[in-house]
Amino acid sequence: xxxxxxxxxxxxxVDSAVAAARAHEAGHDVTGIHLALSRNxxxxxxxxxxxxxxxxxxxxxxxxxxxGIPFYVWDLSERxxxxxxxxxxxxxxxxxxxxxxxxxxxxxxFAAVLDRALALGFDAVVTGHYxxxxxxxxxxxxxxxxxxxxxxxxxxxxxxxxxxxHALFPLGGTAKPEVRAEAARRGLLVADKPDSHDxxxxxxxxxxxxxxxxxxxxxxEVDSGxxxxxxxxxxxxxxxxxxxxxxxxxxxxxxGTPAPDGRPRYVLDISPVSGTVTVGSREELRVDGLTATxxxxxxxxxxxxxxxxxxxxxxxxxxxAVVHARGDEVDVELLDPAEGIAPGQAVVVYVGSRVLGSAxxxxxxxxx
Amino acid sequence: MxxxxxxxxxxxxxxxxxxxxxxxxxxxxxxxSLHASGRAARxxxxxxxxxIAGALGCRPGEVVFTSGGTESDNLAVKGLYWARxxxxxxxxxxxxxxxxxxxxxxxxxxLGEVGAEVELVPVDAQGRLDLDAFAATLEADPGSVALAxxxxxxxxxxxxxxxxxxxxxxxxxxxxxxxxxxQALGQLPLDFAASGVDAxxxxxxxxxxxxxxxxxxxxxxxxxxxxxxxxxxxxxxxSGTLDVPAIAGFAVxxxxxxxxxxxxxxxxxxxxxxxRDGVRRQVPxxxxxxxxxxxxxxxxxxxxxxxxxxCEGDSLLMLLDARGIECSTGSACDAGVPQPSHVMxxxxxxxxxxxxxxxxxxxxxxxxxxxxxxxxxxxxxxERARRASLAMRPVAG
Numbered sequence: 001x002x003x004x005x006x007x008x009x010x011x012x013x014v015d016s017a018v019a020a021a022r023a024h025e026a027g028h029d030v031t032g033i034h035l036a037l038s039r040n041x042x043x044x045x046x047x048x049x050x051x052x053x054x055x056x057x058x059x060x061x062x063x064x065x066x067x068g069i070p071f072y073v074w075d076l077s078e079r080x081x082x083x084x085x086x087x088x089x090x091x092x093x094x095x096x097x098x099x100x101x102x103x104x105x106x107x108x109x110f111a112a113v114l115d116r117a118l119a120l121g122f123d124a125v126v127t128g129h130y131x132x133x134x135x136x137x138x139x140x141x142x143x144x145x146x147x148x149x150x151x152x153x154x155x156x157x158x159x160x161x162x163x164x165x166h167a168l169f170p171l172g173g174t175a176k177p178e179v180r181a182e183a184a185r186r187g188l189l190v191a192d193k194p195d196s197h198d199x200x201x202x203x204x205x206x207x208x209x210x211x212x213x214x215x216x217x218x219x220x221e222v223d224s225g226x227x228x229x230x231x232x233x234x235x236x237x238x239x240x241x242x243x244x245x246x247x248x249x250x251x252x253x254x255x256g257t258p259a260p261d262g263r264p265r266y267v268l269d270i271s272p273v274s275g276t277v278t279v280g281s282r283e284e285l286r287v288d289g290l291t292a293t294x295x296x297x298x299x300x301x302x303x304x305x306x307x308x309x310x311x312x313x314x315x316x317x318x319x320x321a322v323v324h325a326r327g328d329e330v331d332v333e334l335l336d337p338a339e340g341i342a343p344g345q346a347v348v349v350y351v352g353s354r355v356l357g358s359a360x361x362x363x364x365x366x367x368x
Numbered sequence: 369m370x371x372x373x374x375x376x377x378x379x380x381x382x383x384x385x386x387x388x389x390x391x392x393x394x395x396x397x398x399x400x401s402l403h404a405s406g407r408a409a410r411x412x413x414x415x416x417x418x419x420i421a422g423a424l425g426c427r428p429g430e431v432v433f434t435s436g437g438t439e440s441d442n443l444a445v446k447g448l449y450w451a452r453x454x455x456x457x458x459x460x461x462x463x464x465x466x467x468x469x470x471x472x473x474x475x476x477x478x479l480g481e482v483g484a485e486v487e488l489v490p491v492d493a494q495g496r497l498d499l500d501a502f503a504a505t506l507e508a509d510p511g512s513v514a515l516a517x518x519x520x521x522x523x524x525x526x527x528x529x530x531x532x533x534x535x536x537x538x539x540x541x542x543x544x545x546x547x548x549x550x551q552a553l554g555q556l557p558l559d560f561a562a563s564g565v566d567a568x569x570x571x572x573x574x575x576x577x578x579x580x581x582x583x584x585x586x587x588x589x590x591x592x593x594x595x596x597x598x599x600x601x602x603x604x605x606x607s608g609t610l611d612v613p614a615i616a617g618f619a620v621x622x623x624x625x626x627x628x629x630x631x632x633x634x635x636x637x638x639x640x641x642x643x644r645d646g647v648r649r650q651v652p653x654x655x656x657x658x659x660x661x662x663x664x665x666x667x668x669x670x671x672x673x674x675x676x677x678x679c680e681g682d683s684l685l686m687l688l689d690a691r692g693i694e695c696s697t698g699s700a701c702d703a704g705v706p707q708p709s710h711v712m713x714x715x716x717x718x719x720x721x722x723x724x725x726x727x728x729x730x731x732x733x734x735x736x737x738x739x740x741x742x743x744x745x746x747x748x749x750x751e752r753a754r755r756a757s758l759a760m761r762p763v764a765g
Contacts, residue, residue, distance in 0.1 A: 031686075070689065070690070075706060077705070112759075112760055115756075115759030115760065119752060119756035119758070121687075
């Protein structure tokens with residue numbers, strides 16, 4: 001690739017620091033930016049947990065110093081709040097379980113940031129995601145990373161051709177331990193910094209507590225409690241808000257009476273309007289199909305049924321499936337049945353290592 | 369080669385100041401020690417104090433060395449509040465303006481949290497204190513006012529405050545007045561005794577001296593309560609071993625800055641006017657802020673503050689930086705995130721206008737070539753920054 005003017009999004013973590021360093025070493029003209037995503041940075045101060053604390057901004061700045069590139073902080077807090085946090089709250093209020101990282105990639109990193117970068121004269125955005133972009137005669141393709149354990153193509157499955165054409169993922173061919181070793185070799189002080197796993201805007205990792213506060217503050221109409229019922233409608237207990245639950249959840253149900261068979265029970269369904277949370281056995285969690293909406297294809301939408309694999313959650317496995325794209329709706333027949341699939345999560349469609357696209361799970365079909 | 373137009377942030381060290389510092393750096397001696405080395409260090413400190421006093425029109429005993437502008441402002445605001453409140457507990461009010469530097473505003477905000485009543489008197493569209501409002505606020509209950517603090521010249525938009533008029537009002541009621549004159553030193557005529565103020569903040573690095581040293585000029589009859597307790601090195605008002613090399617450099621810089629002020633102001637006025645007018649020719653809808661009338665009662669000669677409708681100041685700064693042109697958005701950062709300027713907001717501008725601003729501040733190394741470089745770069749930069757702002761608008765859904 002010829003040298004280009006690129007913008008490296010630097011979270012303050014080791015991956016984005018090494019990605020920026022590699023882009024710089026490859027001869028690109030790199031400018032580092034840290035995205036300030038919180039409207040009140042102090043409130044997200046939480047050490048290494050989040051991705052937008054003051055310490056993280058300083059870590060990113062120090063990495064840029066070591067690499068020898070200019071560095072700025074971009075305030076994306078309003079956009080992030082509108083496009084990611086509000087969406088997150090809406091989804092929970094509607095009984096679904098969203099993935100905010102996908103939304104952030106779709107609407108912030110490869111939309112707001114990329115658009116601003118292009119307008120300012122940059123050619124591409126560099127991130128530390130573990131995924132690979134391949135240029136072919138027919139356009140660009142997104143592929144899984146070499147290191148399947150770190151592969152992040154799932155959270156990039158929302159990106160279009162246009163977005164991917166301006167994306168650089170220098171870590172796609174490298175395993176995480178090598179990235180840490182390289183960071184140490186390059187003198188980047190974040191080499192040993194722990195990976196972030198939590199939702200960056202939930203500072204203490206207590207998503208339930210955070211949701212309780214924000215749903216109330218924002219005046220969204222959500223139930224403040226309701227019945228826990230079994231598939232027959234028998235009331236087994238009560239809960240303090242259906243939005244506290246995720247399909248497939250087992251822990252924290254606090255049901256007094258044990259199931260007749262003595263086996264654990266799981267959340268099967270959430271009805272935010274009635275405030276009813278339905279629970280049942282592990283068998284009842286099994287689904288063999290689903291429908292999804294808001295498809296985002298990396299290229300043209302597939303015509304006719306596609307034999308492929310799908311991934312249904314961020315760290316989920318690959319399942320064989322047949323996918324039918326029908327306009328704004330996608331139907332997925334699962335050849336390998338799945339368990340505990342939560343509406344709101346993304347289904348990402350793969351052929352081999354290649355990402356075809358993604359859609360948001362709307363409904364699942366229980367296995368017969 | 370960078371085009372440095374951020375002298376209001378810090379200005380290059382005068383070579384003469386560097387030489388004076390270098391001479392002191394390798395000498396041993398604590399200015400508080402009683403032996404020969406200590407006396408030698410003390411002599412440098414006291415000669416420096418006399419030189420600064422001579423240059424700034426005060427008595428040597430009125431110079432309290434500090435670590436810089438922020439400490440001087442804190443010492444004046446908190447120290448004088450505490451002292452005056454201690455003398456008479458009814459004194460709980462502090463009057464100031466909403467366009468002060470954060471070293472004053474945040475010190476006031478903290479005092480507000482621990483019992484003081486802070487009243488920020490409004491400014492006009494140029495950022496100048498509304499004297500009628502100041503008088504009315506003061507006279508509402510003069511006996512309850514501990515202190516007033518009004519900056520000499522604003523660091524963002526360059527507007528000079530009516531410090532003399534504010535002082536006359538305060539003095540009529542026995543209220544001491546502090547002024548932050550950090551930006552004025554070297555750019556405007558500055559004379560402590562002639563000004564009549566009770567306390568005045570200066571810092572070395574804005575005037576061609578080193579970082580990390582400054583002074584609060586404070587009348588002998590006022591005894592601000594210390595912020596730092598310890599050896600009582602400075603009049604028992606400020607403790608801490610004195611930084612002899614920095615103080616030596618500060619003294620040389622202050623003398624030079626004052627000696628060269630008139631000439632520099634003329635040259636900066638010309639360069640700044642050319643820059644301001646030139647930018648507005650390149651970008652016809654750019655708006656200049658602050659008092660635009662030249663002269664020491666109106667504005668800092670080297671200050672050019674402009675807003676660019678439809679742009680983010682951030683984007684402009686970054687684009688100019690990439691061309692080697694160094695300026696500022698004029699606003700403070702909160703956790704590294706640029707905040708809309710409180711000065712622009714206080715002058716009545718909306719957040720978008722506040723965010724669309726750039727501050728170019730010229731100083732003793734500025735040249736015609738620096739101005740040319742900006743005029744060359746600003747048009748395309750504004751065009752790009754506008755496109756970037758459009759790209760950043762939220763997408764619905």
